[in-house]
Amino acid sequence: MISLLLACASEPTLDRDLWGVPEHFPDPAVPQDNPLTPARVELGRYLFYDFGLSDTGTRSCGICHETAKGFTDGFVRAVGTHNDIHPRNTLSVINAAWRGELGWVPGSNLTLEQQLLIPLLGEHPIEMGMSEALLLERINDNPLYPPLFEQAFGDAEPTLEHAAMAIAGFERSIIGGRSPYDAWLQGTPLPEDAERGRALFFGEETQCSRCHGGLFLDSPTNQWGQVTAKHGAFNTGLYNVDGEGAYPETAPGLIAKTGRARDSGVFRTPSLRNVALTGPWGHDGSVGSLQDMLDSYARGGRLVSSGANPGDGATNPHKSKHIQGFDLSEAQAQDLLAFLDALTDESLLEDARYQSPFCPFDINDTGTPAEADCIPDSRPPELLP
Numbered sequence: 001m002i003s004l005l006l007a008c009a010s011e012p013t014l015d016r017d018l019w020g021v022p023e024h025f026p027d028p029a030v031p032q033d034n035p036l037t038p039a040r041v042e043l044g045r046y047l048f049y050d051f052g053l054s055d056t057g058t059r060s061c062g063i064c065h066e067t068a069k070g071f072t073d074g075f076v077r078a079v080g081t082h083n084d085i086h087p088r089n090t091l092s093v094i095n096a097a098w099r100g101e102l103g104w105v106p107g108s109n110l111t112l113e114q115q116l117l118i119p120l121l122g123e124h125p126i127e128m129g130m131s132e133a134l135l136l137e138r139i140n141d142n143p144l145y146p147p148l149f150e151q152a153f154g155d156a157e158p159t160l161e162h163a164a165m166a167i168a169g170f171e172r173s174i175i176g177g178r179s180p181y182d183a184w185l186q187g188t189p190l191p192e193d194a195e196r197g198r199a200l201f202f203g204e205e206t207q208c209s210r211c212h213g214g215l216f217l218d219s220p221t222n223q224w225g226q227v228t229a230k231h232g233a234f235n236t237g238l239y240n241v242d243g244e245g246a247y248p249e250t251a252p253g254l255i256a257k258t259g260r261a262r263d264s265g266v267f268r269t270p271s272l273r274n275v276a277l278t279g280p281w282g283h284d285g286s287v288g289s290l291q292d293m294l295d296s297y298a299r300g301g302r303l304v305s306s307g308a309n310p311g312d313g314a315t316n317p318h319k320s321k322h323i324q325g326f327d328l329s330e331a332q333a334q335d336l337l338a339f340l341d342a343l344t345d346e347s348l349l350e351d352a353r354y355q356s357p358f359c360p361f362d363i364n365d366t367g368t369p370a371e372a373d374c375i376p377d378s379r380p381p382e383l384l385p
Contacts, residue, residue, distance in 0.1 A: 043152040046357055050358070052383070054128040070277030092270075104267045176348045196332075197332075197335035207324075236323055239311055240313050240314075248308070261318065300314040
């Protein structure tokens, strides 16, 4: 696998208006070696949605990161092109330009350019099932790509490095910052129920913001609401399969890297932006509703009374000190859910910049694309359904 060693310093000349960076957002971190340009981002959009970038023609990056699902896939756990079930739930790529750590297990120093090679080329488990040779063969065989690579990199000959840079650029351009909560941050009141939920979320009664603080609601904060680290990582008491704090072997948490018992069940705190769209929830997709998640936190840890991994997460010795439980009336729970709904940027879902350039999967009875202004499916004929 090629290692893409790209600098992570912010680009000082980033055109915030061009990329729609909200006024209340800081500049994103853009590698100096891979600046955001319209040509690179457009090439990345094509590659992101190209089914030809999976060996069977049944997956694209956009299948695992669907716009309507908050750029996740809606599966409990990710599913590869050979139907391999992955150990963890798919994370959203919205606002990835501001994310320092990628993936569920903390401690990764990968850039987006490096990280995307894992699902693209990885074999354990298989996600896209590609090799570098097959990837370049597919791209070379598609007449769409030479002019796009030429415009993006000044060279019509595709390379794996340039393909990864383009996809990463497109992912960095996916920005969600126009939710009702963002409007509140800029002075517009929230609906009354969402405002009550906001007060609960940031209050000491629930301590939700101790883990989900900061602009992206993924940073730990202290008792005064000050962010103490860019990203948090906690054991939230979802499991306690052996009574001593263990999580299921398929996804044990940071302990898999460190071997330290206290790191059992420790996963990175995901952003709550657009959280209402990104279910099922949890590192392994085992939480079926936001109400279930609230119930687990209110209880001080989840009780799994049956199935393969029974145990009482409330008694997990390694769970975060912030997961202590709280009393929540039904009305308060509904207010909290209303606040979580207010974190959804609906305009992002319809933004043409983030949509696939290719024709819809379905075609009509005449065999012509269902939409006249789209580009025909890019897969080789033998891979078409």
